[in-house]
Amino acid sequence: MSDGSFFQRDRGRHPPAYSAGYKSSILRSPTRAPISMDNTLSEMTGPVFGHHQLGPLDSDLILNFAKPGEMPVGQRIIVHGRVLDGNGRGVPDALLEVWQANAGGRYRHARETYLAALDPNFGGCGRVMTGEDGSYAIRTIKPGAYPWPNGPNDWRPAHIHFSVFGSGFAQRLITQMYFEGDPMIALCPIVRTIPTQEAIDSLTALYDPQATVPMDARAYRFDIVLRGRRSTLFENRMEGN
Amino acid sequence: MQRLPYLKESPSQTAGPYVHIGCTPNFCGINGVYDEDPGARMVDERTQGARITLSGVVYDGMDAPMKDVMVEIWQADAAGIYPGNDPRGNADPHFTGWGRKAGDYATGEWVFETIKPGRVPFKDGRMMAPHITLWIVARGINTGLHTRIYFPDEDAVNAEDPVLMRLEHKSRIPTLIAEKTGPGAYRFDVRLHGERETIFFDI
Numbered sequence: 355m356s357d358g359s360f361f362q363r364d365r366g367r368h369p370p371a372y373s374a375g376y377k378s379s380i381l382r383s384p385t386r387a388p389i390s391m392d393n394t395l396s397e398m399t400g401p402v403f404g405h406h407q408l409g410p411l412d413s414d415l416i417l418n419f420a421k422p423g424e425m426p427v428g429q430r431i432i433v434h435g436r437v438l439d440g441n442g443r444g445v446p447d448a449l450l451e452v453w454q455a456n457a458g459g460r461y462r463h464a465r466e467t468y469l470a471a472l473d474p475n476f477g478g479c480g481r482v483m484t485g486e487d488g489s490y491a492i493r494t495i496k497p498g499a500y501p502w503p504n505g506p507n508d509w510r511p512a513h514i515h516f517s518v519f520g521s522g523f524a525q526r527l528i529t530q531m532y533f534e535g536d537p538m539i540a541l542c543p544i545v546r547t548i549p550t551q552e553a554i555d556s557l558t559a560l561y562d563p564q565a566t567v568p569m570d571a572r573a574y575r576f577d578i579v580l581r582g583r584r585s586t587l588f589e590n591r592m593e594g595n
Numbered sequence: 596m597q598r599l600p601y602l603k604e605s606p607s608q609t610a611g612p613y614v615h616i617g618c619t620p621n622f623c624g625i626n627g628v629y630d631e632d633p634g635a636r637m638v639d640e641r642t643q644g645a646r647i648t649l650s651g652v653v654y655d656g657m658d659a660p661m662k663d664v665m666v667e668i669w670q671a672d673a674a675g676i677y678p679g680n681d682p683r684g685n686a687d688p689h690f691t692g693w694g695r696k697a698g699d700y701a702t703g704e705w706v707f708e709t710i711k712p713g714r715v716p717f718k719d720g721r722m723m724a725p726h727i728t729l730w731i732v733a734r735g736i737n738t739g740l741h742t743r744i745y746f747p748d749e750d751a752v753n754a755e756d757p758v759l760m761r762l763e764h765k766s767r768i769p770t771l772i773a774e775k776t777g778p779g780a781y782r783f784d785v786r787l788h789g790e791r792e793t794i795f796f797d798i
């Protein structure tokens with residue numbers, strides 16, 4: 355429910371709007387500081403999605419675009435974890451939307467310029483909602499690294515983009531998940547917009563042999579933390595509440 | 596001394612140029628995975644309230660339209676109740692309150708068909724002026740930008756809106772007020788730099 359305002363966002367944990375190493379941010383960052391505003395109902399409420407709005411293959415990127423009887427090329431993986439709030443509680447019914455390149459590092463998009471091949475059986479989009487305890491799982495193909503126009507020779511580490519809805523619009527978040535052990539992470543100008551190593555590590559999914567399906571798919575664990583709500587210990591309740 | 600173990604929020608990362616694949620797949624030609632792009636429709640024939648069209652363009656620091664932008668809006672229904680989880684009660688069942696649009700590939704323009712929202716109380720019970728929350732992501736935006744859209748035909752209530760009233764630089768308030776371009780048609784352009792840089796909120 356939406357009866358508490360959210361903890362203030364710790365701006366020191368997020369990338370600054372302007373980060374010189376990520377050239378697109380130079381003309382796309384406001385020059386003035388954002389104005390602090392206490393949450394009102396407009397920020398504490400948020401859209402509610404229903405599990406019934408999702409199709410049975412939405413969380414399976416291996417099958418949701420493939421032709422009948424065919425499969426995409428690449429390493430089969432499971433990505434799973436929990437969506438938690440700042441108080442460590444699971445966030446139920448959170449909607450996660452994901453997108454990614456195929457195993458060769460190529461996106462299915464009109465603006466894509468990388469010469470790696472498209473995979474006719476891979477779309478690259480999926481979505482899932484968390485259960486009662488905040489847990490989720492998707493099945494997909496491990497994305498490839500890809501080059502991008504920033505510095506003369508910048509490559510993105512393998513990553514999956516995540517869009518997250520919690521229970522209030524103030525929690526709205528878009529982020530990216532990286533893979534444990536990838537040497538490209540430390541070199542990436544977009545990763546390096548994040549101010550601290552600890553925060554970078556929080557976006558790095560860990561290889562999870564326990565959740566691996568033998569002879570089928572390896573597993574990675576990725577937990578996402580959204581802003582928590584204040585408890586309303588001494589709040590004067592309006593009559594009728 | 597004991598430090599309480601609150602968890603830290605996951606850091607934001609840019610939505611990048613391919614946000615459409617995950618958020619508006621049908622718009623970018625990935626058909627057959629989802630029936631319809633999420634947030635594409637906010638109203639149906641039975642939605643209460645005055646129909647409005649809300650359009651705009653987000654301009655970068657060189658005043659060029661951002662053609663790869665994705666925007667979302669969140670607003671109350673005509674009676675001032677938020678759909679879904681408003682603690683005050685149920686909203687109009689024919690209104691979603693939430694919309695999502697990608698900028699047009701050629702012009703960067705986004706357009707929402709929605710209704711004019713009702714007034715919602717501030718924390719202390721004073722009524723806020725009708726407004727719509729706008730959230731902006733794109734390549735180059737490291738953390739999604741939150742702003743508010745107010746209405747140009749609500750001068751009296753805008754003047755007593757608790758959020759607008761406490762803004763220090765009154766000269767910037769016009770950046771939060773849409774322009775009326777026709778009957779039921781409003782335009783809200785966003786500027787990331789310059790004299791008319793839009794106010795963004797740290798909410």
Ligand SMILES: [Fe+3]
Binds near residue numbers: 455513515611
């Ligand atoms: Fe990417």
